[in-house]
Amino acid sequence: MKAWLICIDDTDDIGTKGTGEIAEEIAAKLAPKSHVDGQQDVRRFVTRHQLFVHPDIPYTSHNSAMCFQVETDLDFNEIKAICIAHLQQESAAASDPGLAILDLASDYDIEQLIAFGQQSKIAVKTKEQAYKLAAELGVDLSEHGGTGQGVIGALAGLGLRLSGQDGRVKGQLTLDAEFDGSKTIQLSVAQVLAQTGLQTVISTCGEVLSHEQLLNLKGKIKAVYIQHQFALLVSNDSGEWRNANQQQLKAY
Template sequence: MRLLIGIDDTDVLGAPIGTGRLARMFEKKLPDHVRLWGVLRHQLLVDARIPYTSHNSPACIAVDLEDEELIPELIQRVRDHIRLLASPGSDPGLCVARADLCTPAVITFGLACTQNLVTQDEARTLAAESGLLLEGLGGTEDGVIGALAAVGLTAYGWCGRFLEFNGLRDLPDPVRVDALIAHGLLPVALDQDASVPPSQALIETNGWLSPRLWGGRPIVPVSLEDGQWKALGKKARDAEVAE
């Protein structure tokens, strides 16, 4: 089964560990027989009325496991991880849900958070009605909103950017198309002709791949520019302070 772990509001301005990085770091603390599928960053509404840190972007850790008896240990480990690494003064929230039990209402909530203001009460009421674990782990506990939204948006399957997937950051630059596919990443051309990148073609990443969650799987958007395939959405690693 796939378990979705949403976290948000674990940092403050200037913190050395942002929410995205904190989520990625949890891979090393997974119990035996639990495998990381991916870590996703989601973008919520940016509005002056929302007390976000810098970008209002929660994270979702998606893991695969076969034994439900591992879930309580997994939840406790992620609680301890957040409490250990969350910045003083932050307002962390945690949501845990089985992907196959995320209702349309949970997905609708996640989509609403990208466009509208929502409240803690709305998040907590929906989580209780849907049977999802949702809890605050400090401060005002405002992070419960983004944590639930991250779960809903990941279950939706058509938004978000992968911060980690199968050793994503260890891939070479440039990388062959067939190597990407073998890695579980599908390159998709975003050009007028919807070209198909040949399996032996090289894709320039500029040291940074940003797969999207499209159709429930990681997709690498690419474009053909002057005869060279290039990955879209690239940015310098040292600019990713929070990720």
């Protein structure tokens, strides 16, 4: 069984199915078993990576790519065929879908890939640059409709995920059955990890909280990818640890 990192970009349009949802569907097709020892396999989480917002870059609403990892016995040709078929079926008519597939066991220059991703957050990149780098690194990069502009974000998303310091996990986490977000609930770090399958709880200052630390949680509970781990991001508010707000999450 091999591990693959897959990223898609520019598959949606206003009022259509989002790219994140399409990514989740592809991941489910490639590796249907999403639970390990009764818990969700966090490696399968889809991460949203924010790219540069600029007048020269066409995008639907936020210009973000969606990336996920799968472990499967399928070979490369089977993986790519499944990805393409789903993209062609689910992508919006006006979209410009891009697909990037990386064999994580291959010999590629991770620093070059990370650098491309980080540059794509602050500068306009071209399809030519993306294809050239993908060819050099052995990343399979392909376009599947429209202008194919999504190949830039798809390649960038791989690099940002590999950096281990970028990305918001798609969707919100499910906690105690009685928790609906309207009232504050207090849980220990250990309880949060057990209920969500996350790997750690980290503060906005980079501090890893102990399992005994108490958290006061309210509203939407979102996770991020930081320090190469899927984590709940929290901040200290008057001596109490609270889940990060929308503004604090924007950095990811």
